[in-house]
Amino acid sequence: MSEKHEKLINKKGIRLDGRKADELRPLKLEVGVIPSADGSAYIEHGKNKILVGVFGPREVHPKHLSRPDRMVLKCRYHMAPFSVQERKSPAPSRREIELSKVIRESLEPALFLELYPRTGVDVFVEVLQADGGTRCASITAAALALADSGLPMRDLVVACAAGKVEDSIVLDLYDAEDKLGDADVPVAYMPNLNAVTLLQMDGILSPEEFEKAVNMAMDGCKQIYPLQKEALKTKYLKVKEETKDEEIEE
């Protein structure tokens, strides 16, 4: 165990997967991947592969869950049985129920819930492959899917984690670092409003380290945000370009 620990970051400050301390994993985002859903998005964050579908606003079932003054956001985070090395039982685990709640609460501030009373929106997050930091990747993708569904939003929500591995603060932990490292701080953030919607910490950090980790995670969010915007625009730019081509043909 201690041997492995020494290997996580080498003398040059390079991590096991070849990244620097403040470097993100490669990111790929796509919007509108499920035609039958009202909104959808797909994210590849390092080895994480996550699919998000959004349905609604629509009538809530069962009816007693609906609120007379606002819309309810329902969120289901689920890991596919094949998403991890050891088969994961498809039944919702304690962790998945918690993550569903955490994702829901990090998205709610971005929505105008009061505009659509008595309705509900369903967000389905399906993790196809997991490699640490799935809650953050899920939030990033879910915000995109919500925007794609045509629901008005205050801002897109971006999430990213930072943590402590072998006495140094690093950005965007992957599975091995998450398990062997000392702490993990996921942060969800609305960049235009400069508002944090999720802040968790797992592990032990000194106040100084905590501040450094939060700032690093927020910087990570700011790096992801342009990619997120780009992904959303790409879907609608396609339409624009196609029409331009037609015009030239004519």
Added chain:
Amino acid sequence: MEEEKQTMPTYFEAKQLVTPGELLAEGEYHAGENTYVETGKIFASRIGLVDLDNKKVNVVALRAFYMPKVGDVIIGSVKEVGFNGWTIDIKAPYDALLRASDVLSRPFKPQNDELCQVLDQGDLIVAKIASYDRAHDPQLTVGEPGLGKITRGQLMQVTPTKIPRVIGRKGSMISMIKQETNCQIILGVNGLILVTGKDQENEDLAMKAIRKIEEESHTTGLTDRITQLLKEEKAKREEQKQ
């Protein structure tokens, strides 16, 4: 002029594609459609194209859903036949209600009238929204000329935000299509469109034109191009007949 710009900045170019949360303007501007104000600044709340209309900042949404408004003419399908009315799916966050007495235009007696003989599940209707507010589901009426059960024609769906483009300025686009294709077209504000013509050929042509409008709704000179498209298609058809 320059001074004015300094005190009242905008952060966009006309027809720019914006995403939710993008800062649009500051100062003495009014927040129009699909925008919101926070601490005196105007932000976009949907993905769309920005436009400045006399100090009012609007975002023409590229993706939205229909919200009921009293007086709107919509097209819906019967979702459920109830005891004294129908539940209608109007492609909105809320299901609409249509009361039996409204359709029968006489007092409704459950023992005499079989509701599913009047309107059955899956039937399509053109209706007007009679009442709607935050606390109550929209209520429909068919008691006006032109409203009621749809018996023939073809149905198509477009994004509800594109309906104004299909209508055109003062109805120029839609009347042109009607004239060119000899079709009757009913536009549901909720994005459903009913096309009824003398034969399928004309209906297909009208639908093709509407599809084109939906795809190119943000471009200029659209009416002219649609006119051209319809004329070309008609000419092609004439050739084939000969």
